[in-house]
Amino acid sequence: MDEDRLTCESDKTVVCLRGITKRFPGVLANDHVDFQLQSGEIHALLGENGAGKSTLVKILYGFYHADAGEILVHGRPVHIRSPRDARALGLGMVFQGFTLIPAMTVAENVALFQAELPRFFSPRELEQSIRAASDQYGLALDPKAPVWQLSIGEQQRVELLKLLLAGARILIFDEPTKVLVPHEVEALFRVFESLRAQGFSIIFITHKLREALSCADRITVMRQGRVVGTLLARAATEESLLHMMFGEKLPEITRSPGSRAPGEVVLELRDVCTRPVGTAPALDHVNLKVRAGEIVGIAGVSGNGQRELGDVVLGLLRIVRGKKFFLGQDATSWSPRQLVRRGIAFVPEDPLSMAVVPGFSTLENFALMDLQAFSKFLGTVMNWGKVRTFFREGFTKLGLSPLPEPVRASTLSGGNLQRLTLVRELSRPYHLVVGLYPTRGLDVRSANAVRQAFLVAREQGKGVLLISEDLQELFSLCDRVLVIFRGRIVGEFRPEEADLTEVGRLMTGAGVLHGS
Amino acid sequence: MVLKSTSNRWVWILFRLSLTVVLILGVFGLFLWALGKNPLKAFQDTLRLNLLNPRGLSEVVVRMSPLLLTALGVAVPFRAGLINVGAEGQFLMGALLGTWAAFNIAGLPPALHLVLVLLAGMVGGGLWGAVPGALRALGWVNETITTLLLNYLAPLIVGYFVFGPWRAPELAMYPQTPELPVVPYFPVLPGTRLHLGFFLGLFFLGLYAYMTGRSRWGLELRAVGGNPEAARRLGMPVERWLLAAMVLGGALAGLAGVAEVVAIHGRLKMAVSPGYGFMGFLVNWLAFANPLGILIMSFLLAIIASSGFTLQITQRLPYAAVNVLMALILFVVLAKPFRQGVRR
Numbered sequence: 131m132d133e134d135r136l137t138c139e140s141d142k143t144v145v146c147l148r149g150i151t152k153r154f155p156g157v158l159a160n161d162h163v164d165f166q167l168q169s170g171e172i173h174a175l176l177g178e179n180g181a182g183k184s185t186l187v188k189i190l191y192g193f194y195h196a197d198a199g200e201i202l203v204h205g206r207p208v209h210i211r212s213p214r215d216a217r218a219l220g221l222g223m224v225f226q227g228f229t230l231i232p233a234m235t236v237a238e239n240v241a242l243f244q245a246e247l248p249r250f251f252s253p254r255e256l257e258q259s260i261r262a263a264s265d266q267y268g269l270a271l272d273p274k275a276p277v278w279q280l281s282i283g284e285q286q287r288v289e290l291l292k293l294l295l296a297g298a299r300i301l302i303f304d305e306p307t308k309v310l311v312p313h314e315v316e317a318l319f320r321v322f323e324s325l326r327a328q329g330f331s332i333i334f335i336t337h338k339l340r341e342a343l344s345c346a347d348r349i350t351v352m353r354q355g356r357v358v359g360t361l362l363a364r365a366a367t368e369e370s371l372l373h374m375m376f377g378e379k380l381p382e383i384t385r386s387p388g389s390r391a392p393g394e395v396v397l398e399l400r401d402v403c404t405r406p407v408g409t410a411p412a413l414d415h416v417n418l419k420v421r422a423g424e425i426v427g428i429a430g431v432s433g434n435g436q437r438e439l440g441d442v443v444l445g446l447l448r449i450v451r452g453k454k455f456f457l458g459q460d461a462t463s464w465s466p467r468q469l470v471r472r473g474i475a476f477v478p479e480d481p482l483s484m485a486v487v488p489g490f491s492t493l494e495n496f497a498l499m500d501l502q503a504f505s506k507f508l509g510t511v512m513n514w515g516k517v518r519t520f521f522r523e524g525f526t527k528l529g530l531s532p533l534p535e536p537v538r539a540s541t542l543s544g545g546n547l548q549r550l551t552l553v554r555e556l557s558r559p560y561h562l563v564v565g566l567y568p569t570r571g572l573d574v575r576s577a578n579a580v581r582q583a584f585l586v587a588r589e590q591g592k593g594v595l596l597i598s599e600d601l602q603e604l605f606s607l608c609d610r611v612l613v614i615f616r617g618r619i620v621g622e623f624r625p626e627e628a629d630l631t632e633v634g635r636l637m638t639g640a641g642v643l644h645g646s
Numbered sequence: 647m648v649l650k651s652t653s654n655r656w657v658w659i660l661f662r663l664s665l666t667v668v669l670i671l672g673v674f675g676l677f678l679w680a681l682g683k684n685p686l687k688a689f690q691d692t693l694r695l696n697l698l699n700p701r702g703l704s705e706v707v708v709r710m711s712p713l714l715l716t717a718l719g720v721a722v723p724f725r726a727g728l729i730n731v732g733a734e735g736q737f738l739m740g741a742l743l744g745t746w747a748a749f750n751i752a753g754l755p756p757a758l759h760l761v762l763v764l765l766a767g768m769v770g771g772g773l774w775g776a777v778p779g780a781l782r783a784l785g786w787v788n789e790t791i792t793t794l795l796l797n798y799l800a801p802l803i804v805g806y807f808v809f810g811p812w813r814a815p816e817l818a819m820y821p822q823t824p825e826l827p828v829v830p831y832f833p834v835l836p837g838t839r840l841h842l843g844f845f846l847g848l849f850f851l852g853l854y855a856y857m858t859g860r861s862r863w864g865l866e867l868r869a870v871g872g873n874p875e876a877a878r879r880l881g882m883p884v885e886r887w888l889l890a891a892m893v894l895g896g897a898l899a900g901l902a903g904v905a906e907v908v909a910i911h912g913r914l915k916m917a918v919s920p921g922y923g924f925m926g927f928l929v930n931w932l933a934f935a936n937p938l939g940i941l942i943m944s945f946l947l948a949i950i951a952s953s954g955f956t957l958q959i960t961q962r963l964p965y966a967a968v969n970v971l972m973a974l975i976l977f978v979v980l981a982k983p984f985r986q987g988v989r990r
């Protein structure tokens with residue numbers, strides 16, 4: 131590390147953080163963090179959930195103020211009080227939730243962000259400059275396209291373009307690949323490389339070791355608010371990184387191969403069709419069976435009806451044709467309430483907006499699982515002691531460390547929020563659990579814990595419907611994998627006989643023309 | 647409350663409340679000063695005549711009674727994420743249905759009759775809240791718009807009855823009903839106008855504090871308000887909660903209305919409400935639905951409303967000056983959520 135400290139004042143160091151410390155009520159999110167970003171490098175930031183990665187970059191971008199420590203940009207000490215200050219220093223941050231206006235075009239969205247936009251500007255010149263920048267950095271964006279038509283990956287690149295045109299030279303990405311499908315990840319990394327070649331410096335946060343190893347020049351690992359170390363990506367291996375992140379060897383996932391025959395059908399969709407909502411696809415004659423003691427996977431590029439499928443199972447989306455059966459009963463028109471009560475656990479893709487109440491504490495959010503069981507005297511008194519017991523048990527059973535109870539859900543780190551939702555949903559009595567991208571945003575250890583939890587559910591004779599984009603995850607856990615494309619099931623595989631290229635072809639619609 | 651930083655949270659709430667109080671008094675002072683009056687003298691007079699003298703104080707509390715209830719009528723839907731601007735209309739409909747029950751139920755012991763009259767008031771307000779609640783639950787119309795529109799409708803209906811079928815024959819020049827038969831039985835503190843309505847207000851405030859803070863129902867209500875999407879996915883009957891919150895809110899405002907008719911006016915007339923419903927809205931926004939805040943802010947607004955009369959006498963200000971002031975406060979208050987949004 132001493133070597134790094136020396137480079138802090140050198141011309142090659144564009145950003146230098148020294149002794150950054152940030153305390154939130156009850157947690158030390160950053161504990162004397164030292165971090166250097168060099169000119170023209172891609173620097174990956176790794177670490178378990180809640181390690182303090184987001185907090186660190188938010189301090190750099192002026193969202194939070196460090197309790198102690200200093201920030202140097204181009205060797206000069208600076209005070210960054212707000213994102214505006216950060217932008218003036220040439221920093222730019224791409225957020226998880228995008229700040230684009232869907233009804234406007236790419237060009238209009240970009241124009242809104244420019245600080246010195248003249249009162250009257252020439253749309254043609256603007257479009258030309260966008261086209262030029264898009265070509266220069268390989269963003270492949272059409273200035274005239276309305277934003278609502280763009281894929282998530284393209285929207286992310288619009289955010290990037292906004293920053294580039296506003297003069298940012300140091301770019302920060304917080305988990306940019308979390309919401310991207312594999313080919314979009316590749317496209318993003320190509321953009322990173324072209325930016326690096328032109329002298330930009332990039333910090334990006336990820337939980338996928340492979341991404342850090344393949345794309346970054348240097349990798350910094352954080353753990354419990356501290357920096358464990360910084361190393362050259364060339365010199366790192368997955369094992370060495372895991373060791374730095376967790377300090378222990380990760381337990382292997384164990385799956386008993388077909389030790390027992392699947393039981394009776396828990397969920398069945400028979401020829402289910404829905405109406406399209408907006409630009410989202412409708413389900414088109416979907417047939418699907420999940421048996422007790424079976425994990426059924428849904429593979430597909432997200433936005434091909436996965437969300438709709440989840441909503442149909444949970445009774446949030448009306449079935450216009452076909453039937454749904456739950457535990458042998460016709461459940462086609464059951465309300466979400468009825469379904470949840472009969473035993474569906476549901477892990478939605480976006481916990482903050484779909485699963486928790488942001489203003490509630492973690493414990494209060496947990497209690498929402500089954501308010502009836504947690505209250506006494508006709509609901510006039512809450513039994514918090516009981517909630518607490520279940521809360522702690524729920525975490526330990528899944529092999530996760532319990533979250534602090536009094537913390538507001540809105541302040542939890544992304545991964546911890548995901549854990550809270552999972553633990554809550556898997557703690558209720560259920561027959562079927564539906565997981566939409568349940569390991570998205572989780573660190574490697576927690577992701578494995580969750581996968582193990584699904585396998586345990588299977589052992590216990592529950593039905594599991596696992597919707598994911600991670601083919602590796604699907605094929606290592608599932609008994610059967612169905613492929614969804616534009617709201618239709620276009621293929622079915624058993625993991626042992628699957629051909630990944632064929633699955634990939636089906637996911638992108640290549641197989642549909644030949645009928646399947 | 648499970649948040650560990652509970653003491654912190656209360657410090658923060660008290661700080662915000664006192665800041666609001668200071669801000670309001672400041673605006674009031676500036677306003678008086680702009681009219682060429684002496685604000686200090688006005689404050690002194692108000693203090694002397696309305697707070698330090700028992701009769702004045704009891705009048706303040708008399709005004710505070712309906713405010714507590716109408717503020718709660720706004721606060722309950724607020725907890726479910728609804729903006730009820732219609733407490734004024736619900737107040738009037740409570741007054742109307744209570745009056746109907748007073749005249750049309752007969753042959754019961756007076757105490758029982760009185761209870762039924764109050765319940766009828768709650769039903770009247772509750773029904774007036776149920777309409778926007780149902781329309782919102784069905785996803786048809788936003789409750790803010792419907793409650794606002796229903797505020798215009800309610801006085802027309804009351805007007806129809808007091809000008810028409812229910813008009814007292816003996817006082818033909820005033821559009822009002824005869825005295826309600828239950829009036830003599832309504833509990834009033836002797837020598838004052840302080841009545842049962844105040845204690846009902848305190849009771850429901852306590853109930854509200856307990857239920858929203860500690861009970862399962864309150865947690866569920868706040869979950870619906872805090873994130874309806876998550877609540878629905880958790881199997882909560884979100885639509886039923888929206889309807890229930892509006893009915894409960896309307897019932898509380900309706901109770902305020904019937905209590906005012908029976909205790910203060912003795913009869914139904916157009917002027918039963920000097921805008922208590924609107925003031926209740928103001929109270930809730932100043933108090934951000936916090937029970938202690940509701941108590942403090944309804945007291946404060948009651949002082950301001952009473953001071954209108956004092957100022958009329960001591961400073962020769964028209965009573966309408968108080969209405970201007972309330973409107974000013976509303977602007978201050980409406981800016982609040984935006985500032986809060988920035989802080990996050």
Ligand SMILES: Nc1ncnc2c1ncn2[C@@H]1O[C@H](COP(=O)(O)OP(=O)(O)OP(=O)(O)O)[C@@H](O)[C@H]1O
Binds near residue numbers: 158179542571
């Ligand atoms: N505004 C806040 N108020 C209170 N605590 C906070 C706040 N923001 C973050 N924290 C806490 O600080 C710690 C670090 O959070 P941070 O978001 O930086 O983690 P992270 O490394 O980004 O994790 P993840 O990989 O899960 O996104 C967590 O324990 C989190 O709960």
Ligand SMILES: [Mg+2]
Binds near residue numbers: 545
């Ligand atoms: Mg994070």
